[in-house]
Amino acid sequence: MAAVLDPENGQVLMHCVDPPDNADLDRYSVDPFVERVCSEILSIEASRTAASEEIRTGADKSLAGFTTAYVQPVGCLGQTLGFLTIAKQEQAAYTRDEVIFLKLVSDQMGMAIHQAGVSGELKRSEVEIQAEGIQAKNKPRFDLKFPEIVGASSALNEVLSNIEFAAPTKCCVFVGGETGTGKELIARAIHNLSPRRDQPFVKVNCAAIPSGLLESELFGHEKGAFTGAIARKAGRFEAADKGTLFLDEVGDIPLELQPKLLRVLQESEFERLGSTRTQRVDIRVIAATHRDIAQMVEDGEFRADLYYRLHVFPVTVPPLRERREDIPALVRHYVNLYAGRMKRHIGIIPSHTIEVLERYSWPGNIRELQNFIERAVILSPGNTLRAPLSELKSYAGQLPGARLCTLEDAEREHVLRALRESNWVIGGCDGAAARLGMKRTTLAYRIRKLRIPCRPQ
Numbered sequence: 416m417a418a419v420l421d422p423e424n425g426q427v428l429m430h431c432v433d434p435p436d437n438a439d440l441d442r443y444s445v446d447p448f449v450e451r452v453c454s455e456i457l458s459i460e461a462s463r464t465a466a467s468e469e470i471r472t473g474a475d476k477s478l479a480g481f482t483t484a485y486v487q488p489v490g491c492l493g494q495t496l497g498f499l500t501i502a503k504q505e506q507a508a509y510t511r512d513e514v515i516f517l518k519l520v521s522d523q524m525g526m527a528i529h530q531a532g533v534s535g536e537l538k539r540s541e542v543e544i545q546a547e548g549i550q551a552k553n554k555p556r557f558d559l560k561f562p563e564i565v566g567a568s569s570a571l572n573e574v575l576s577n578i579e580f581a582a583p584t585k586c587c588v589f590v591g592g593e594t595g596t597g598k599e600l601i602a603r604a605i606h607n608l609s610p611r612r613d614q615p616f617v618k619v620n621c622a623a624i625p626s627g628l629l630e631s632e633l634f635g636h637e638k639g640a641f642t643g644a645i646a647r648k649a650g651r652f653e654a655a656d657k658g659t660l661f662l663d664e665v666g667d668i669p670l671e672l673q674p675k676l677l678r679v680l681q682e683s684e685f686e687r688l689g690s691t692r693t694q695r696v697d698i699r700v701i702a703a704t705h706r707d708i709a710q711m712v713e714d715g716e717f718r719a720d721l722y723y724r725l726h727v728f729p730v731t732v733p734p735l736r737e738r739r740e741d742i743p744a745l746v747r748h749y750v751n752l753y754a755g756r757m758k759r760h761i762g763i764i765p766s767h768t769i770e771v772l773e774r775y776s777w778p779g780n781i782r783e784l785q786n787f788i789e790r791a792v793i794l795s796p797g798n799t800l801r802a803p804l805s806e807l808k809s810y811a812g813q814l815p816g817a818r819l820c821t822l823e824d825a826e827r828e829h830v831l832r833a834l835r836e837s838n839w840v841i842g843g844c845d846g847a848a849a850r851l852g853m854k855r856t857t858l859a860y861r862i863r864k865l866r867i868p869c870r871p872q
Contacts, residue, residue, distance in 0.1 A: 417498070487517050491525035561575055563604065564601075566740075566745065574730060577730050578608065588701045589728065591705075596735070623664075636650075652685060652694075656698060659698065662702045683697060702725045735777040746769065760798060772802070787803075841855055
């Protein structure tokens with residue numbers, strides 16, 4: 416019979432019983448006896464020989480066939496780890512040689528139990544270290560100069576290094592990159608590192624304002640300048656005086672308004688709509704767009720002189736698929752952000768989830784990742800993030816050995832992407848047809864043939 420001490424509560428736990436064939440004995444019969452005898456031995460740290468009377472009174476009657484039992488503590492390095500008990504049906508006592516042999520066996524058992532315990536601790540430590548490593552990998556990394564920007568990839572570091580060169584100057588910075596890459600964060604970082612950091616940072620999305628109102632929004636207007644102008648209004652250029660003006664989606668500025676924008680960039684002066692009085696401003700302009708402005712210049716959709724004036728210091732923000740090593744940090748950042756807003760605690764992000772997110776192409780870049788993580792936090796009531804990975808359909812096509820999609824499926828996905836990026840507008844200079852390089856009627860035919868719904872679902 417072999418018993419081991421539970422290191423947490425000190426209880427004696429029976430591990431094995433090996434009775435002879437003619438004995439009706441099992442571990443449940445000897446548990447009370449072994450617990451009582453071993454508890455006494457723990458107090459004196461010595462071997463104990465039990466007589467048959469002790470066995471009959473201390474355990475089940477099925478032990479009555481054994482006349483003598485010998486209990487040997489099992490230990491290592493001065494610590495008792497368990498007990499080895501042998502019993503026999505003969506009346507003769509245990510000889511000195513039997514006791515010495517039992518002591519040798521118990522020593523070997525003690526070393527084995529101690530080694531198993533050490534191995535278990537090492538394995539647990541290794542798992543904890545790996546878990547800490549995963550958490551460290553997932554931990555958001557911030558640069559003191561760029562507290563709002565998460566990541567430390569080489570592609571991102573190159574952009575941040577260029578920002579440090581341009582920020583102290585007054586030159587125009589042209590921020591390019593796909594939709595959702597964080598161009599506004601880059602613009603804010605430039606402003607915060609510049610001498611104008613204590614002055615206003617004014618932003619305007621040129622694509623979100625109707626072209627008929629954009630001039631008034633940028634340069635302001637006088638009372639009565641147009642129908643509805645019931646009072647004088649200062650424009651964004653005046654609001655950004657001594658500070659920074661961020662022109663987002665500058666490629667959507669109409670051609671007829673571009674000369675006035677060029678003048679204010681070159682001369683730092685303009686007139687309000689409906690006024691002849693010249694206004695002077697001291698501003699630093701940062702422009703951004705996801706469109707190919709150089710191609711627009713060739714196509715006559717954007718003035719070349721304005722392009723060269725804006726394109727003094729170009730910075731291209733890399734898409735998320737080119738900085739995959741930043742995804743774990745971004746995931747942890749947004750998990751902490753949304754879990755805090757929802758008053759939840761999510762401490763575990765499964766490694767499989769991180770692997771899937773790292774391999775997904777993220778056509779919507781960080782904005783898509785941000786929205787996906789918010790949805791995952793909503794679906795995670797416990798401590799572990801439960802991300803809806805099945806939604807990332809593109810992931811299946813990226814796995815090694817995955818079946819290639821048909822040409823029709825690829826074309827359908829390509830058209831759908833163009834429709835999403837153009838907010839489901841087919842025609843126009845920024846519509847899906849222009850993005851795909853085809854006529855509006857041709858795209859409408861392809862949409863019908865590919866059975867694409869006319870509105871997002």
